[in-house]
Amino acid sequence: MPGWRSLFGLTVVLGSVLGWLYVSASNADGFGAVFALGLALYVAGGLISGAITRTIFILSARFKIKTISRVAIGLIGFVLLPSVMFASYKWRQWQMRPVSENCLMTKHPVTIGGAVYYLPSAPYFTIWTGMGSISLFEVNQHIRTLCEQSSHSSEPIHVILFSIDMTAGKFKKHPYCKTPNPSNQWLKNLCDSDFNWIDENYPRKANISSPSEFDHRRMLASYSYANFVDEFEKAKISRHPLESRQMGIFERYANGYWVVRDGAWKNEAGEPFTLHCHDSGSTGGLYCSTSYRLKSGPQVTYDFRASITDIENTAKKVDENVHRMAVDLATP
Secondary structure, three states: OOOHHHHHHHHHHHHHHHHHHHHHHHOOOOHHHHHHHHHHHHHHHHHHHHHHHHHHHHHHHHOOOOHHHHHHHHHHHHHHHHHHHHHHHHHHHHHOOOOOHHHHOOEEEEEEOOEEEEEEOOOOEEEEEEOOEEEEOOOHHHHHHHHHHHHOOOOOEEOOEEEEEOOOHHHHHOHHHHOOOOOOHHHHHHHHOOOOOOOOOOOOEEEEEOOOOOOOOOOOOOOHHHHHHHHHHHHHHOOOOOOEEEEOOEEEEOOOEEEEOOOOOEOOOOOEOEEEEEEOOOOOEEEEEEEEEOOOOOEEEEEEEEEOOOHHHHHHHHHHHHHHHHHHHOOO
16 A cells, blocks of 8 residues: 555645646536536545545554554545435435425515515526525525525515516426416416417516616616617717618617607607517517616516517517516515
C-alpha cells in the first residue's frame, strides 16, 4: 500500500485534474457535461474516501492499533462512498416527497408593483423574489417551502415577477388538478387539457412584473408602444422612415409592430394597443406579444399565436382573458 508521500502526490495530481474537469463541466451544457460532472464527483468522492482510509491506516500502524480495528477501518472506508451516495439519494427523495393536500389548497398572497395577488399552488406558476431566487410551483420542494413561508407570514410575499405557463398540458395528472381547488374556469380548462395549449383565445405565457424592480429589457419585457415610438423616431432621424400598410384597425409596420390607428383601441396605460409580431412558419400564422402597464401598478407581458386574417379578433379575446385572469388572481 502507498506511503504518505505517494498518497500526498496522488491527491495533488488527481485532485487538480478532477478540479479542472469539475470547473469545465460546470460551465458547459448538455448530457456530456452532466456525465463528466457526475464522474468527477464520483471519482473525487472515492479519492477522498480512500485518502482518509489510508491516512488512518498509516496512523494506526504508528500508534499500534489492533489488527481487528484496522480491518474495521478498512471496511468502513470501503462502504463510505456508497453509503454517502445512498444517503444523498434518500435525502433527495425526501425533499421531493408529495405535497400535502392542505398545501395544494393554499393560495399564496404576493405583492408586486403595488398590487396584491393570490396565487394558487398550481404547477403553471413560477415566481421570482429576487436576483437568482426562483420558485417553480411544479417542483414539490419549492411549493412546500412557499406553503411554509405563506403560513408563517402575516404579510404578502414580495415578488418582482410571476409567470403563468398556459402551454403545460403535461400537468393534467398533477395532484393539484385532482383537488377541488381549481375554482377559476381557466385553471379548470388547463387541468382538463390534453394539449400543449389551453385555447387560441388565451396567451401561451403571461408575466406580471414590477416596473421599478425588474430588468425588462434583459427579459424581453419592455413596453411595446414605447419601443415602437423609439424605433419610429430613429427611423425618421436616419431618413429611412418605416414602411406601413393598413390591416383592419391596425397599422402594420415593416419592423414587425402592429399599432392600432386613430385611438380605436387603447390599453390600460392609455396607449394605442401595440403588438410585435413575426411569422410563425409556413402556415400563415403570426406569433405576437405585447407589454404595457396595468392600472393597478404592475406590468403585464404576454404572447399568443393568431391567424393573420383574424388577428384583431384574436388579440381582443386574448387581452380580455388576460385581464380576467388578473382579476381572478387578485381575488382572495
